[in-house]
Amino acid sequence: MQVLTSRGVIAFAVFALVVLFGYTTVNHAIDLGRQQDYQPGQPIKFNHQVHAGIHKIECQYCHDGARRSKHSVIPAVNTCMNCHRAINYGSNYGTAEITKIFASIGWDPLEGAYIANYDQMTNDQVKDVYRKWIANKNLTEGVEADDIENIVEEQLEGIEKALTNEYTGDERIAGPIEWVRIHNVPDHVYFNHAQHVTVGNLKCQNCHGQVQEMEEVYQYSPLSMGWCINCHRETQVQFDDNEYYKSYERYHEEIKAGVRDGVTVEDVGGLNCQRCHY
Numbered sequence: 001m002q003v004l005t006s007r008g009v010i011a012f013a014v015f016a017l018v019v020l021f022g023y024t025t026v027n028h029a030i031d032l033g034r035q036q037d038y039q040p041g042q043p044i045k046f047n048h049q050v051h052a053g054i055h056k057i058e059c060q061y062c063h064d065g066a067r068r069s070k071h072s073v074i075p076a077v078n079t080c081m082n083c084h085r086a087i088n089y090g091s092n093y094g095t096a097e098i099t100k101i102f103a104s105i106g107w108d109p110l111e112g113a114y115i116a117n118y119d120q121m122t123n124d125q126v127k128d129v130y131r132k133w134i135a136n137k138n139l140t141e142g143v144e145a146d147d148i149e150n151i152v153e154e155q156l157e158g159i160e161k162a163l164t165n166e167y168t169g170d171e172r173i174a175g176p177i178e179w180v181r182i183h184n185v186p187d188h189v190y191f192n193h194a195q196h197v198t199v200g201n202l203k204c205q206n207c208h209g210q211v212q213e214m215e216e217v218y219q220y221s222p223l224s225m226g227w228c229i230n231c232h233r234e235t236q237v238q239f240d241d242n243e244y245y246k247s248y249e250r251y252h253e254e255i256k257a258g259v260r261d262g263v264t265v266e267d268v269g270g271l272n273c274q275r276c277h278y
Contacts, residue, residue, distance in 0.1 A: 034222060034223075034224060035184075035219055036219050036220075036221065036222045036223070037218055037219060038182060038218060038219045039182075039216060039217070039218035039219075040180040040182065041180070041216075042179055042180055042216075043100070043161075043162035043163070043177055043178060043179065043180075044097050044100050044101070044162060044177060045092075045093060045096075045097050045216075046097075047092060047215050047216075048211050048212060048214045048215070048216075048217055049212065049213055049214060049215050050091065050092070052211055052212040053212035053213055056212075059204045059211065060197075060204075061079075062075040062079055063075065063204075065193065066193040066194070066197045066204070067193075067194060067197050067198050068194055068198070069192075069193065069194055070190075070191070070192045070193060070194065071193060072193045074179050077101055077104050077105045077176070077177060078105070080101050081101070081105060081107065084098055084101055084102075085107070085112075088102075088109050088137065089137060089141060094137075094138065094141065094143075094151075095133070095134050095137050095138060095155060096154075096155045096158060099130055099133065099134060099155060099159060100158070100159050100162045100163065100177070101177075102130065102133075103126060103130055103159050103163060103173055103174065104163055104174065104175060104176065104177050106118030106119075106174055108129055108133070109133050109137070110132060110133050110136065115129065118174055119174060121174065123160070123171070123172060123173050126173045126174060127156050127159075127160075127173070130155075130156065130159065131152055131156060134151065134152045134155050134156070135148050135152050138151055138152075159173060160173055162177070163175060163177065163178075165178055182217060182218065182219055183208075183219055183223065184223075185223055188277060189276055189277065190275075190276050190277070190278055191276070199242075199244045200235075200237070200238070200265075201238050201242075207220070207221050207223075208220055208221070209221070228276070229271060231265070232264070232265035232266050232270035232271055233264060233265070233266050233270075233271070234264065235264060235265050236262040236263060236264055237262070237263045237264065237265060237267075237268060239251065239252065239255065239262070239263055245263075245268070248263070248268065251263045251267070251268075
């Protein structure tokens with residue numbers, strides 16, 4: 001008993017607790033904000049497997065900012081309407097999800113036109129427009145008449161839930177779709193999509209995984225500092241026919257002379273702190 005209460009044992013126990021506390025704190029601090037495999041539900045069940053996989057729509061058709069700016073951008077509803085003015089019945093969800101797009105922007109699919117003064121209509125007036133559409137379209141697609149009323153009410157409820165937000169006070173159905181952000185990096189980190197997509201010629205799948213196979217997108221990569229650094233150390237820059245790297249004459253000469261096989265991102269300053277934390 002005296003051994004357990006001696007100063008040496010107490011000092012060791014305190015030291016061990018401090019080390020354990022420090023180790024736990026550091027590990028949790030490193031993991032702070034990490035959300036690999038994060039897969040939130042979205043207001044519209046957009047299926048990437050159908051769009052990017054089956055129909056082979058290029059990622060940058062919708063996320064067109066990736067090639068020219070820091071952000072990849074979330075596509076505006078106008079982009080959706082480029083296709084969905086004609087495609088108004090989904091293979092998986094029928095009218096349920098596509099009608100949310102119509103309601104967001106004020107497109108009347110029965111008339112084939114945008115609704116005048118849509119922003120001044122009440123939610124009940126908006127629902128009347130899409131109540132007729134959902135009923136008529138589902139009858140046309142061969143849905144049993146006895147089921148139509150339940151389908152209409154269920155889908156109208158889904159539209160209201162998707163396009164309104166009690167937390168922000170947005171009570172109107174008409175308006176932007178509030179997509180839930182999946183990928184994010186800390187505020188002190190600078191990441192430029194165009195630098196990687198246009199200059200580096202990287203595919204979206206390098207960071208985001210096989211999105212064309214995902215019904216519901218999730219965060220594929222950890223997006224940690226170590227993950228980025230390892231990529232910069234291992235990834236070779238595509239020097240051939242890339243105007244951006246013409247100024248690196250010494251590297252071009254060394255490649256021609258066979259002195260080096262290639263040039264990594266690290267070789268062109270990819271590990272400089274200021275690149276990401278300017």
